[in-house]
Structures are given as C-alpha cells and as structure tokens.
Amino acid sequence: DVKVTQSSRYLVKRTGEKVFLECVQDMDHENMFWYRQDPGLGLRLIYFSYDVKMKEKGDIPEGYSVSREKKERFSLILESASTNQTSMYLCASSLWAGRPNEQFFGPGTRLTVL
Amino acid sequence: SQQGEEDPQALSIQEGENATMNCSYKTSINNLQWYRQNSGRGLVHLILIRSNEREKHSGRLRVTLDTSKKSSSLLITASRAADTASYFCATEGPTDSWGKLQFGAGTQVVVTP
Numbered sequence: 351d352v353k354v355t356q357s358s359r360y361l362v363k364r365t366g367e368k369v370f371l372e373c374v375q376d377m378d379h380e381n382m383f384w385y386r387q388d389p390g391l392g393l394r395l396i397y398f399s400y401d402v403k404m405k406e407k408g409d410i411p412e413g414y415s416v417s418r419e420k421k422e423r424f425s426l427i428l429e430s431a432s433t434n435q436t437s438m439y440l441c442a443s444s445l446w447a448g449r450p451n452e453q454f455f456g457p458g459t460r461l462t463v464l
Numbered sequence: 465s466q467q468g469e470e471d472p473q474a475l476s477i478q479e480g481e482n483a484t485m486n487c488s489y490k491t492s493i494n495n496l497q498w499y500r501q502n503s504g505r506g507l508v509h510l511i512l513i514r515s516n517e518r519e520k521h522s523g524r525l526r527v528t529l530d531t532s533k534k535s536s537s538l539l540i541t542a543s544r545a546a547d548t549a550s551y552f553c554a555t556e557g558p559t560d561s562w563g564k565l566q567f568g569a570g571t572q573v574v575v576t577p
C-alpha cells in the first residue's frame with residue numbers, strides 16, 4: 351500500500367514565522383501535490399511537482415513556495431506565516447501523468463497561525 | 465478554481481438506507497473520481513470513472529456519469545455508521561497536466577445507527 355506521511359498532525363505558529371511542512375511518499379510516485387482545505391471551499395491546489403526539482407503553481411500559490419530535492423519528499427514553505435494561512439494542509443501523490451490515476455493523500459497537517 | 469459542485473451539502477440517513485449525492489462540473493473531463501474523507505483525516509480514493517463510461521460499481525458503491533449533463537452521482541447502498549464521512553468528487557480535464565484534479569466542496573454524510 352502507498353503510504354504518504356506528513357511531518358506534523360497539528361502545528362501552531364506565530365505570524366511572521368517561516369513554516370516548513372514536509373511530505374514523504376514511499377511508492378516512487380512521480381507526482382506530488384499540496385492542497386489546503388477550508389470549510390465550504392473544498393480542496394484548493396497550492397503547488398504540485400511532476401519530477402525532482404520541478405514545480406508548477408496551482409490555483410492559490412501566493413504566500414507559499416515548495417521544494418522537491420528528492421523524489422519521495424515534497425516540502426511546502428510558508429515564507430512569512432499569516433493568520434489567513436490557518437488551514438488544513440493535505441499532501442498527495444500519484445503515480446504518473448500518462449494515464450488516469452488516483453491520488454493518495456497523507457493524514458493532513460492542521461496549521462494554526464496566531 | 466472549483467470545478468465540481470456536490471449536492472446536497474449535507475445528508476443525514478439511517479443505517480441500511482441508501483445515500484445518493486450528486487456532482488456537477490463545468491468543463492469537459494477525462495475522468496471523474498470520488499473520494500471519502502473521515503473527520504479530520506486525509507482523503508481516500510473510492511472510484512474512478514472515465515469520460516467514455518456511464519456507470520461503474522465497486523462493492524456497495526455505484527457511480528454514474530452523464531457527460532451531456534456534466535454530472536455524476538454516487539450511490540452508497542445499505543449504508544453503515546462507518547460510511548459517515550465527507551465525500552468529494554474530483555475531475556481531471558483534457559487540458560489538466562500532470563494528473564491535476566479539481567475538487568468540489570464535498571457532501572457531508574451522517575449515518576445514524
């Protein structure tokens with residue numbers, strides 16, 4: 351079974367702090383994704399990556415950056431956390447883009463910015 | 465941008481009843497997927513239906529797709545308390561690269577014993 355793990359289940363940070371959210375998948379998937387989930391808004395794509403060192407902006411990239419130095423790891427960085435970034439953050443991976451395939455999700459990180 | 469919209473937003477049923485939820489989307493798709501999310505957890509993939517398919521079954525799940533109406537439905541038969549969760553539809557479009565999906569806001573289902 352594919353396993354996607356996220357570094358923290360709960361995180362509390364202060365406004366202005368730099369925040370790192372880590373995601374690791376163990377099934378050699380090409381694609382990795384970062385979403386944020388807010389009530390009533392569903393999942394919104396922040397960034398995704400289709401290969402090591404490759405990244406593409408999603409629908410809401412402002413205030414975020416990402417890093418993918420190794421295939422199994424995809425990091426989301428909040429350069430200067432703000433209260434409107436309080437949210438549930440979900441990481442996902444999928445095998446590759448050449449055919450329809452499902453995304454596998456981590457358990458999520460609930461981030462609170464005070 | 466949000467592609468799929470689920471209806472209803474919330475659904476409350478008793479064990480043994482069937483639960484039906486709908487998803488409408490705006491642009492053409494390659495496939496449509498349904499996911500389940502238990503409270504405060506990550507999403508779990510349930511079923512994928514391609515644009516050239518009309519119906520698909522998996523256990524107690526039945527998914528239909530009507531591309532002319534740009535809509536899909538998910539039916540859960542003989543529901544159980546363990547089916548209590550939020551259900552999301554997600555679409556992959558012909559111009560979506562790298563397996564990107566557009567998710568709806570979800571239907572929250574509560575199954576009472």
